[in-house]
Amino acid sequence: MVFMAKYLVRAFSTSLGRHSPIKTVAIIGSGLMGSGIAQVAAANGHTVTVVDQTDEIINKATAAIKKSLGRVVKKKFPDDPKAQQTYISDVMSHLTLQTDAKAAVKSADLVIEAIVENLEIKRKLFASLDKAAPPNTIFVSNTSSIPIRDIATATNRLDRFGGLHFFNPVPVMKLVEIIRLPETTDETFTALESFGKALGKKTVQCKDTPGFIVNRLLVPYMLEAVRLVERGDATPQDIDVAMKLGAGYPMGPFELLDYVGLDTTKFIVDGWHQRDPDNPLYRPSEILNKLVAENKLGIKTGQGFYSYNNK
Ligand SMILES: CC(=O)CC(=O)SCCNC(=O)CCNC(=O)[C@H](O)C(C)(C)COP(=O)(O)OP(=O)(O)OC[C@H]1O[C@@H](n2cnc3c(N)ncnc32)[C@H](O)[C@@H]1OP(=O)(O)O
Numbered sequence: 604m605v606f607m608a609k610y611l612v613r614a615f616s617t618s619l620g621r622h623s624p625i626k627t628v629a630i631i632g633s634g635l636m637g638s639g640i641a642q643v644a645a646a647n648g649h650t651v652t653v654v655d656q657t658d659e660i661i662n663k664a665t666a667a668i669k670k671s672l673g674r675v676v677k678k679k680f681p682d683d684p685k686a687q688q689t690y691i692s693d694v695m696s697h698l699t700l701q702t703d704a705k706a707a708v709k710s711a712d713l714v715i716e717a718i719v720e721n722l723e724i725k726r727k728l729f730a731s732l733d734k735a736a737p738p739n740t741i742f743v744s745n746t747s748s749i750p751i752r753d754i755a756t757a758t759n760r761l762d763r764f765g766g767l768h769f770f771n772p773v774p775v776m777k778l779v780e781i782i783r784l785p786e787t788t789d790e791t792f793t794a795l796e797s798f799g800k801a802l803g804k805k806t807v808q809c810k811d812t813p814g815f816i817v818n819r820l821l822v823p824y825m826l827e828a829v830r831l832v833e834r835g836d837a838t839p840q841d842i843d844v845a846m847k848l849g850a851g852y853p854m855g856p857f858e859l860l861d862y863v864g865l866d867t868t869k870f871i872v873d874g875w876h877q878r879d880p881d882n883p884l885y886r887p888s889e890i891l892n893k894l895v896a897e898n899k900l901g902i903k904t905g906q907g908f909y910s911y912n913n914k
């Protein structure tokens with residue numbers, strides 16, 4: 604029975620992954636996105652190393668991945684606790700979590716960066732990884748809003764650099780945006796496309812334009828919702844109900860802001876405002892700034908526009 608479940612996992616992984624030249628993946632950053640990407644890559648048969656700054660963060664990420672896998676197996680193997688456990692163990696056996704980024708990239712076919720949304724920190728990381736990784740390793744950033752070129756120029760591998768933008772929650776959201784620089788080779792692009800497909804995602808392609816496709820539309824929408832509240836026109840609760848029932852969105856804008864993280868949203872808005880100060884769509888928001896200053900970052904800290912019991 605255990606063998607059977609293991610065989611099923613492997614067969615499933617291999618069938619999805621067979622066209623991808625990317626087998627070994629290093630993911631830097633084990634937060635919301637890094638842990639989700641790691642889970643899905645490991646579940647599809649890749650060998651994955653995830654890196655973060657401290658053991659405490661790594662332990663938190665390990666627990667988050669196990670919790671998320673718990674949700675996956677409930678659907679995949681209903682009423683079969685043994686198969687559920689076998690699946691979780693098998694996925695976890697494809698995953699290593701640690702704190703040494705340079706060691707992690709040494710044997711990686713692909714490095715996915717999912718650290719804090721800050722250009723200088725991302726550039727510093729990539730400059731050091733560029734020296735540590737083999738020349739053929741492909742580098743991608745999962746940035747929400749920073750131009751890929753601004754990050755990529757910290758390295759000497761623009762031909763093997765791109766954007767691979769996943770969506771939260773990664774195990775559920777079916778899309779990956781692939782961002783191509785003029786220098787990104789066809790070989791690199793095809794490898795990224797195959798990797799996205801090997802993870803069971805639909806891929807779309809976009810130029811290196813602010814916010815790519817989804818965030819270019821979604822972030823101004825969320826900010827406009829905040830401005831409605833700032834003007835006293837409606838409450839967050841009513842706006843959320845309105846957009847769910849009136850527009851068919853799965854979450855209202857305030858639920859989504861808390862879900863994405865108010866810090867990440869603020870990084871996105873501030874970055875765009877700095878680049879394009881006259882664009883009213885990117886005007887900073889007082890409420891957002893206040894909540895972030897109070898460390899009310901959304902679900903991850905238990906408080907944002909709403910309160911959460913994270914226990
Ligand atoms: C900022 C950026 O750069 C880009 C971004 O990511 S923007 C954000 C994009 N994401 C969104 O817009 C998310 C919008 N919200 C949704 O789609 C949905 O509310 C949601 C999928 C998050 C949750 O859906 P829901 O129906 O409200 O809740 P729930 O019933 O708990 O979950 C639905 C399914 O997803 C699964 N699920 C949800 N979160 C999961 C996770 N982290 N891991 C594994 N499975 C998960 C659940 O197990 C459930 O499965 P079943 O339907 O088989 O029971």
Ligand SMILES: NC(=O)C1=CN([C@@H]2O[C@H](COP(=O)(O)OP(=O)(O)OC[C@H]3O[C@@H](n4cnc5c(N)ncnc54)[C@H](O)[C@@H]3O)[C@@H](O)[C@H]2O)C=CC1
Nearest residue numbers: 632633634635636637655656717718719720746747771863
């Ligand atoms: N939150 C979201 O919905 C989405 C976020 N993104 C992008 O993904 C990236 C990560 O976002 P989240 O996972 O939400 O952030 P997060 O705050 O949940 O996690 C970031 C992680 O990176 C770690 N980190 C920071 N600097 C590091 C370094 N130098 N080396 C190793 N680890 C480091 C932090 O300790 C933290 O665990 C950002 O660029 C963000 O814009 C992309 C899609 C959706």
